[in-house]
């Protein structure tokens with residue numbers, strides 16, 4: 001498994017696991033936790049969750065999955081923007097720590113930008129870091145202008161990642177945010193398999209998949225991982241899909257494959273405002 005070095009030198013696997021919709025009854029929670037645990041066994045040890053997901057239910061599934069394995073996992077969770085204040089963030093962090101049944105979050109993200117000034121959120125993150133409740137902090141859904149603003153506030157340079165929507169249907173970041181980030185911090189690609197929707201029925205992805213004897217989901221994951229500074233976090237509550245997704249880390253797309261995907265999903269030629277789900 002290729003790893004990505006975070007700005008503090010910590011190495012994390014380029015392929016991790018998302019958890020949105022886990023704990024919401026789609027499958028028994030025990031089954032979902034078992035899928036995450038299989039992912040950990042297969043090297044997908046970075047797990048992304050959020051207080052928002054299932055109103056904390058996703059964090060509880062993650063807690064069940066990582067019980068006894070905490071030291072092997074790089075744990076990422078996110079706070080609502082309305083909780084990202086001087087007093088709100090520590091309270092949200094403690095609630096997440098309780099649900100996750102751990103005493104430290106490896107990476108705590110601002111889920112998207114809201115009304116709290118970035119400088120106040122950064123100061124609250126840094127305080128949590130100093131207290132040992134989180135190891136690093138980062139953001140999500142920030143476009144380049146927001147990132148420039150963030151990096152200019154006191155302590156803003158400590159931002160560890162920016163988690164953004166990235167798959168062939170949404171590749172606007174390739175115009176600006178991705179090259180800008182390359183020299184500064186890794187990006188974390190969310191919804192890399194297009195939420196299991198029409199992307200996976202795309203004739204282009206299907207054709208590439210057939211050539212390699214793999215699935216369109218594996219092609220989408222390999223596509224997101226073709227940049228060295230990108231971490232990809234597909235979600236699955238299915239043992240079979242987790243196995244399939246993990247195997248995608250070893251898939252190398254050829255220039256011909258990439259050209260075929262470009263024809264179906266052209267790269268951006270101008271600035272596109274950052275899309276988010």
Ligand code: NDP
Pocket residue numbers: 017018019020021048049111140141163164189190191192193194195196197200217218233234235236237238241242244245276277
């Ligand atoms: P994904 O692109 O990861 O797609 C997940 C969906 O695809 C699920 O329905 C899953 O179903 C299905 N799927 C997964 N693997 C396969 C496969 N091999 N074959 C077929 N279907 C598959 O979308 P998400 O939106 O979940 O994004 C990934 C993660 O990113 C989230 O779970 C979350 O952690 C994070 N995220 C962050 C956001 C943010 O604002 N910061 C916004 C959105 C997501 P099944 O469970 O049945 O496998």
